[in-house]
Amino acid sequence: MTEDKLKEFRRRIDVIDDQILDLLNRRARIVVEVGKAKQGARGDFYVPSREKAIYDRLIHDNAGPFPDDGVRRVFREIISASLSLEEPLKVAFLGPQATFTHVATMQQFGQSARLVPQKSIPAVFDEVARGRANYGVVPVENSNEGIVNHTLDMFFESDLKIIAEILLEVSHDLLSISGDLAAVRKVISHPQALAQCREWLEENLPHVSLVDVASTALAAQLVADDESAAAIASEQAGSLYGLKVAKHKIEDNPNNFTRFLVVGRNTPSRSGNDKTSIMFSVKDEAGILYRMLEPFSSRGINLCKIESRPLRKKAWEYIFFLDLEGHIEDVIIREAVEDLRQYCQFLKVLGSYPRVR
Numbered sequence: 041m042t043e044d045k046l047k048e049f050r051r052r053i054d055v056i057d058d059q060i061l062d063l064l065n066r067r068a069r070i071v072v073e074v075g076k077a078k079q080g081a082r083g084d085f086y087v088p089s090r091e092k093a094i095y096d097r098l099i100h101d102n103a104g105p106f107p108d109d110g111v112r113r114v115f116r117e118i119i120s121a122s123l124s125l126e127e128p129l130k131v132a133f134l135g136p137q138a139t140f141t142h143v144a145t146m147q148q149f150g151q152s153a154r155l156v157p158q159k160s161i162p163a164v165f166d167e168v169a170r171g172r173a174n175y176g177v178v179p180v181e182n183s184n185e186g187i188v189n190h191t192l193d194m195f196f197e198s199d200l201k202i203i204a205e206i207l208l209e210v211s212h213d214l215l216s217i218s219g220d221l222a223a224v225r226k227v228i229s230h231p232q233a234l235a236q237c238r239e240w241l242e243e244n245l246p247h248v249s250l251v252d253v254a255s256t257a258l259a260a261q262l263v264a265d266d267e268s269a270a271a272i273a274s275e276q277a278g279s280l281y282g283l284k285v286a287k288h289k290i291e292d293n294p295n296n297f298t299r300f301l302v303v304g305r306n307t308p309s310r311s312g313n314d315k316t317s318i319m320f321s322v323k324d325e326a327g328i329l330y331r332m333l334e335p336f337s338s339r340g341i342n343l344c345k346i347e348s349r350p351l352r353k354k355a356w357e358y359i360f361f362l363d364l365e366g367h368i369e370d371v372i373i374r375e376a377v378e379d380l381r382q383y384c385q386f387l388k389v390l391g392s393y394p395r396v397r
């Protein structure tokens with residue numbers, strides 16, 4: 041390319057960048073107006089359903105060649121930065137830095153939110169309940185390893201609502217100081233991450249010892265001081281602690297997703313494509329399992345998930361967690377839930393929130 045041609049192309053890019061910047065500022069001024077208007081009304085400035093509608097519409101209409109994934113990430117940051125003009129969002133997450141929960145939180149809230157790591161799932165709930173954080177993010181299930189009991193158990197006591205779900209594709213790297221597989225004598229990680237890489241470890245590192253720690257990020261931190269150890273953690277944890285990749289993507293099932301919940305103090309209004317989570321315990325009677333599902337099946341309501349957990353106060357009695365399609369403000373959902381209530385000793389609506397696939 042001749043010098044002149046390059047100069048001309050760059051001049052054209054500069055003109056476009058000026059236009060983009062001008063548009064961003066015009067957009068930000070409107071967001072500030074929306075923020076002021078909301079303060080008079082319900083006060084919730086962060087609206088995940090609206091954000092999701094924006095991404096879905098833009099990706100649907102994207103003519104390319106700018107990649108769809110780039111559209112989402114760029115707009116994620118535009119919205120995140122605009123929201124910080126209204127009021128910097130404070131989001132508590134299950135830390136430390138560089139856990140998969142941290143990655144999921146960044147994916148949902150962007151770089152302009154103030155993300156605050158917490159030591160435990162109860163601590164995340166506590167920060168939000170006390171109003172020190174606007175929202176909290178915790179893991180709830182993994183596509184291979186199942187449910188995160190700690191999170192479900194929190195809803196027994198907490199009155200926080202689920203306001204959004206986040207789906208994150210989880211990929212594990214084997215990380216060490218040297219990046220040399222032959223030097224590895226022990227592998228450190230969270231028990232779920234070790235479980236997700238079990239076959240790879242048996243095949244490639246059969247004689248090393250496996251050590252459980254509280255998070256993948258903590259594993260990366262420990263390995264940064266130990267030449268003979270390797271951590272299974274995210275790429276982000278590796279770069280945070282200056283580790284090298286001994287092997288990239290070692291999860292046994294590449295189709296590995298973790299679902300996270302965002303908790304807040306109020307339920308968002310309907311978006312038209314929502315999910316509702318409820319928890320309840322039923323009286324111990326013949327045919328009860330069948331009857332508890334009848335209010336939903338008779339109305340054609342789709343159930344996305346059912347989980348049970350032992351009720352700790354009483355042996356062999358259970359709490360059920362049910363996710364169903366629809367919003368609690370939909371008449372048929374409200375009626376079905378009220379119908380179910382007659383068989384229950386206890387029933388609680390955990391929240392209605394936009395559905396993510």
Ligand SMILES: C=C(O[C@@H]1C=C(C(=O)O)C=C[C@H]1O)C(=O)O
Nearest residue numbers: 071074085086087090091119122
């Ligand atoms: C502007 C709004 O408030 C927030 C900012 C948004 C944006 O920048 O587009 C979208 C949703 C909200 O989180 C809105 O609700 O429309």
